[in-house]
Amino acid sequence: MRLSRFFMPTLKEDPKEAQIASHRLMLRAGMVQQSSAGIYSWLPLGHMVLKKIENIVREEQNKAGALELLMPTIQPADLWRESDRYDDYGKEMLRIEDRHGRDMLYGPTNEEQITDIFRSNVKSYKDLPLNLYHIQWKFRDEVRPRFGVMRGREFLMKDAYSFDLDYENSKIAYNRMFVAYLKTYARLGLQAIPLRADTGPIGGDLSHEFIILADTGESEVFYHKDILSLETPEDKDQSPEELQALVDEWTSYYAAADEMHVAEKCTVAEGDLITRRGIEVGHIFHFGQKYSDKMGASVAGPDGKDVNVSMGSYGIGVSRLVGGIIEASHDENGIIWPEEVAPFKVGLINLKSGDDACDAACDEFYGKLQAAGVEVLYDDTSERAGGKFAKMDLIGLPWQVTIGPRGLKSGVVEFKNRASGEKEELSPEAALEKLIG
């Protein structure tokens, strides 16, 4: 992509409404634009990152055997009356009336909708286990949206729903998602910690939330220091026994958010207990028959008798992760994208566009990267050098290649790693080798 043809409205100064790093940087980098409180338009650069995260989440869900579908954003109130949540959910639910006077709502989550799909189509235990998910926009009318996309009212979420014949099988589904989440966060370049969690309005008896550490996190977390040295599970299929062993390993260390942490009961030695702040980026629940009982989601078991299925739900905040990753990975100059989610892998800077030698060298370099399928943003504008450097650091692409008249005289380009700040002078061929090789 040539910057001259791209739409990336960056800001040199900090917008005053943005208080925390990710919000400030997303606005400055031209990733999002606020539409109203807690509701954002995703501009091309932000949209690219959002889609990258979404795709990684999707791939890991698919690998874990979940099947993607897509449920609507607007749901009928009657479904929610069946589960009694229409009255319980409170003002966070955005309620709408259609032209016929029917009560509708903008879905804050989809347990009722998925249970309806399940009950009208699945009748036999032979069709289980089943795990269905979608990646869809949700709306929760938060009293106080804040922190940009991290606590928006409208947000993109992956939510999966598992259906099993009994608790034992449901537990396997739960464990499978637990492990899939560990793999997902690792691919996103994040160190995530599973915490035993409160089940809240979704209900249920088993629940973990996944948090990433960042100073601006909204809740305080307490954990045993060794949990950070656990190895991410291999990216392969695991048997139910292997899954259980992995979950046991990850939950054997103490880890709790402030509302679940009781200092007197915590047995971790003082020197081993770390207190930091965390951002919740995922939450999984086993809630058994809560919805299948109320909504009549049953299948015939092996003995021919109907059984209400045992369910779980599994959420990942996709749009929140965009902000979360920035919180966990930035410096005073801007964002530092982990390579897997970076909008482009390489930023190519033409230091003197209009100069024949520079233009020719850049065009050639750009062409070769594109031919090799490497995503590159080529700053071919006539802006001054300082501005180009600052902008490239701001948007945080993992690698920067700078081509200017001075280097060209001695046949080198500057090759910079955004994360470490390390620079080296290389021949164009050597730089290409590093990026393509």
Added chain:
RNA sequence: CGGGGCGUAGCACAGCCUGGUAGUGCGCUCGCUUUGGGAGCGAGAGGUCGCAAGUUCGAAUCUUGCCGCCCCGACCA
């Protein structure tokens, strides 16, 4: 939802107290000079001063009401 703050050019702000030609910096356009870490000079474009009512000869400025946004708290993926 309790408490606080702010709405003036795309962005950040001054002007308001004490009513009288709507300003500054950045950004944008054009020209010239520049060109290796957010340049200089010159010339421009860009505003229903959040909205409405009121007071007044006259309102960005005073009064009232409304709307929007931000921060702290409680709440929450």
